Amino acid sequence: MPQYADFYRRSIEERDAFWAEQARLIDWHTPPQQVCDDSHPPFARWFVGGTTNLCHNAVDRHLKDRASQPALVAISTETDTERSYSFAELHAEVQRMAAVLRGLGVQKGDRVLIYMPMIAEAAFAMLACARIGALHSVVFGGFASGSLASRIEDAEPVAVVSADAGSRGGKVVPYKPLLDEAIQLSRHKPAAVLMVDRGLAPMALRAGRDHDWAALRARHLDTQVPCEWVDSTHPSYTLYTSGTTGKPKGVQRDTGGYAVALAASMKHIFDAEAGQTYFATSDIGWVVGHSYIIYGPLLAGMTTIMYEGLPTRPDAGVWWSIVEKYKVTHMFSAPTAVRVLKKQDPAYLARYDLSTLKALWLAGEPLDEPTAQWIAGALGRPVIDNYWQTETGWPILTLVNGVEKQAARFGSPGKAVYGYNVKLIDEATGEELRGANQKGVVAIEGPLPPGCMQTVWRDDARFVNTYWKSIPGRMVYSTFDWGIRDADGYFFILGRTDDVINVAGHRLGTREIEESIAAHPNIAEVAVVGVADALKGQVAMAFAVARDASGLVDEAARLKLEGEVMKQVDAQLGAVARPARVHFVTVLPKTRSGKLLRRALQAVAERRDPGDLTTMEDPAALQQVKDLVG
Numbered sequence: 001m002p003q004y005a006d007f008y009r010r011s012i013e014e015r016d017a018f019w020a021e022q023a024r025l026i027d028w029h030t031p032p033q034q035v036c037d038d039s040h041p042p043f044a045r046w047f048v049g050g051t052t053n054l055c056h057n058a059v060d061r062h063l064k065d066r067a068s069q070p071a072l073v074a075i076s077t078e079t080d081t082e083r084s085y086s087f088a089e090l091h092a093e094v095q096r097m098a099a100v101l102r103g104l105g106v107q108k109g110d111r112v113l114i115y116m117p118m119i120a121e122a123a124f125a126m127l128a129c130a131r132i133g134a135l136h137s138v139v140f141g142g143f144a145s146g147s148l149a150s151r152i153e154d155a156e157p158v159a160v161v162s163a164d165a166g167s168r169g170g171k172v173v174p175y176k177p178l179l180d181e182a183i184q185l186s187r188h189k190p191a192a193v194l195m196v197d198r199g200l201a202p203m204a205l206r207a208g209r210d211h212d213w214a215a216l217r218a219r220h221l222d223t224q225v226p227c228e229w230v231d232s233t234h235p236s237y238t239l240y241t242s243g244t245t246g247k248p249k250g251v252q253r254d255t256g257g258y259a260v261a262l263a264a265s266m267k268h269i270f271d272a273e274a275g276q277t278y279f280a281t282s283d284i285g286w287v288v289g290h291s292y293i294i295y296g297p298l299l300a301g302m303t304t305i306m307y308e309g310l311p312t313r314p315d316a317g318v319w320w321s322i323v324e325k326y327k328v329t330h331m332f333s334a335p336t337a338v339r340v341l342k343k344q345d346p347a348y349l350a351r352y353d354l355s356t357l358k359a360l361w362l363a364g365e366p367l368d369e370p371t372a373q374w375i376a377g378a379l380g381r382p383v384i385d386n387y388w389q390t391e392t393g394w395p396i397l398t399l400v401n402g403v404e405k406q407a408a409r410f411g412s413p414g415k416a417v418y419g420y421n422v423k424l425i426d427e428a429t430g431e432e433l434r435g436a437n438q439k440g441v442v443a444i445e446g447p448l449p450p451g452c453m454q455t456v457w458r459d460d461a462r463f464v465n466t467y468w469k470s471i472p473g474r475m476v477y478s479t480f481d482w483g484i485r486d487a488d489g490y491f492f493i494l495g496r497t498d499d500v501i502n503v504a505g506h507r508l509g510t511r512e513i514e515e516s517i518a519a520h521p522n523i524a525e526v527a528v529v530g531v532a533d534a535l536k537g538q539v540a541m542a543f544a545v546a547r548d549a550s551g552l553v554d555e556a557a558r559l560k561l562e563g564e565v566m567k568q569v570d571a572q573l574g575a576v577a578r579p580a581r582v583h584f585v586t587v588l589p590k591t592r593s594g595k596l597l598r599r600a601l602q603a604v605a606e607r608r609d610p611g612d613l614t615t616m617e618d619p620a621a622l623q624q625v626k627d628l629v630g
């Protein structure tokens with residue numbers, strides 16, 4: 001039997017023996033008694049009885065062999081700084097942060113919300129939380145006060161760690177006013193706010209609540225904070241992601257299962273070794289940032305690179321200059337970023353010595369063939385697509401090249417990854433589709449492997465109902481993606497089955513955007529759909545009905561209202577969620593029973609055939625959309 005096929009088979013058929021072996025990749029304070037407790041499906045508890053600590057495994061464990069090796073290199077082309085921390089220095093900084101957080105009242109099990117740009121202190125804060133058994137909840141710095149407020153309210157953090165500002169393309173984005181507004185909007189008020197002052201924007205500290213990191217750090221330069229040994233099933237963090245409702249879901253992950261899953265992925269998927277250098281271009285606000293900027297590479301004893309800035313500034317060679325300078329062996333990015341680079345002069349790539357690079361992994365959105373071909377040709381290295389979700393924390397589909405080198409197929413992220421019992425399911429009947437090239441919902445038979453979400457934060461019912469009950473007659477985990485599998489086991493992802501859209505690799509719920517637009521006083525009704533875009537994969541497009549359309553007499557008036565609506569989304573959710581266009585119509589396409597014909601609307605917005613419209617209430621509705629998109 002070919003090597004990977006056997007490896008995969010063992011992970012499913014001899015699950016416990018397989019994962020017991022993987023569990024040896026990390027340090028345990030107390031070894032686990034049971035590999036997997038799946039006695040209460042769909043919940044799974046991994047490595048039950050074991051106690052461990054993520055920070056110990058990511059940092060302390062490496063002090064013996066590699067204390068002086070760089071652990072974290074934080075590069076900012078926004079502030080023109082490069083800061084490098086060895087494992088010993090990272091260990092010291094994390095303890096200082098842990099001591100400060102403890103001093104602010106943070107205890108085991110408490111939540112700490114981290115709203116930060118891509119600076120080293122963000123990594124210290126995450127690792128410090130793990131160290132003391134607190135849960136971090138990182139919110140992407142591009143989100144604005146409304147998004148932040150709903151996450152503060154749900155996570156109920158004891159403390160918030162933030163910074164004066166982020167910066168993008170040379171433009172400073174002050175964080176403190178957004179944070180203050182979010183706390184004001186939220187029913188929950190964190191007791192303490194810890195601010196890192198980068199000297200980018202003025203910030204007023206509120207007495208009694210706000211604290212300055214530099215001042216508190218200075219008091220704890222030599223404080224030792226030992227790792228808190230926590231149960232394997234102790235939650236390590238929550239990370240919010242969009243779904244079909246306006247309320248984001250707090251994806252909750254455990255400690256031991258996550259550590260094992262990531263350590264195993266570093267070995268088998270990334271074929272990585274201690275001492276090598278990993279550069280993931282994502283942001284700590286996303287799952288890739290958690291798994292492959294912070295925890296995965298550090299667990300493996302690698303140097304990890306954190307990058308603040310654009311891929312094109314000061315020029316389109318900046319990432320490749322980092323690869324050369326730091327001898328990057330593993331690089332992880334998103335197709336959108338590659339499409340941005342593809343528009344630039346290819347000479348930028350040729351200028352640098354990329355010989356250390358083993359491969360480039362891309363994820364977050366479909367990888368189109370021209371993009372894959374261009375970058376593979378330009379780099380002369382394998383380009384490996386991988387498909388996963390915030391919920392799973394590590395790849396579901398890819399080529400597990402550390403076990404056996406396998407050929408890539410354009411358009412396919414690869415085969416089912418070990419541990420994932422991936423099925424294609426007929427959406428209507430719940431039947432498993434076993435034949436080649438049949439389209440179905442990509443589903444995972446429980447229990448989910450280690451590292452995947454444990455539940456939705458404080459909402460077990462939502463976890464069960466959302467993910468495990470969407471397919472009739474079967475309790476399987478739905479990814480909410482359509483897919484097919486060819487005769488050789490390669491999967492192809494064909495888009496979402498729900499109303500989630502993917503803009504430049506960022507996952508957004510159309511409901512959230514709709515709710516934000518509908519809050520504008522002159523918007524009566526709105527529908528947001530994802531429309532195909534050559535650069536970003538998809539963009540959000542809004543079709544709105546004005547409450548009072550009498551003023552919308554000409555293009556200038558429409559543009560004015562469109563501008564106001566966009567500003568509102570910027571202020572509430574952040575620029576990432578801003579629709580590319582807000583078109584005004586007099587009626588939205590609906591069925592006679594009042595249900596929005598979202599798919600038909602999307603089809604017309606993409607200039608496709610909307611299909612069967614016999615249930616549509618007002619045939620003029622789609623004609624307006626057609627006229628608008630041309």
Ligand code: AMP
Nearest residue numbers: 363364365366386387388389390493507
């Ligand atoms: P997120 O939770 O933000 O990582 O988004 C996960 C979703 O992004 C998946 O459910 C897919 O719809 C999409 N996605 C992620 N990676 C890929 C990929 N390699 N190919 C196609 N779609 C992907």
